[in-house]
Amino acid sequence: MAQRQVADKTNEITAFQPLLDSIDLTGTVITADALHTQHAHGTYLRSRGAHYTAQVKANHPGLFDRVRHLPWREITLDHHDRTRAHHRLEIRRLKTVAFAHLDYPDARQALQVVRWRKDFTSGKLTTERVHLITSLPPGTATGPQLAAWIRGHWKIENLLHHVRDRTFREDDSQIHIGRLPRIMAGLRNLAIDVHRQDGRTNIAAALRYTARDCRRSLTALGLTG
Structure with a gap:
């Protein structure tokens, strides 16, 4: 739908708003890499009538610590799915919890995704925990909808950016x-x-x-x- 060249001696953060200025964002849910979990980006998206689902990593240590140290074991499971393809088994579990106050513009919920992968060729088992926040109020989207949006973002990464990086170098x-x-x-x-x-x-x-x-x-x- 749109692309923008990132200038030398900078990064994608500066291109975020200029890129999205050309697109009608009303009523959309925007996903982005953890690099774009920036307060200014969250404020911008909400001002444009969009919601966001943003991944939280250690580049925001305070926010990251607060979200990942929630009592996730006590929180009810919202969604899980199981897929078997490409010689591996993958199980994904999603939990959500409402927040009244979180240090990010209009953040209303925190999410945790746990992925278990077993490679049948090597026998290797891996576990990955991902934490996110969203401006969507509780009840606005179901667990399966949230899981689909999160997987959709990773699918873009795997099917487009990974191919450009590895196949086209x-x-x-x-x-x-x-x-x-x-x-x-x-x-x-x-x-x-x-x-x-x-x-x-x-x-x-x-x-x-x-x-x-x-x-x-x-x-x-x-x-x-």
């Missing part, structure tokens, strides 16, 4: 002058989206297949029969 690109980085990012997104819509799940394999015959890329774009 975007961080190693020597193209860094003017608008060219933004143009190349758009082209990478286009390539990923075209292959996804074509039913490809392994983008690296799809790129190798397409590169072996110049006509295949035209076919994928619908330009040839």
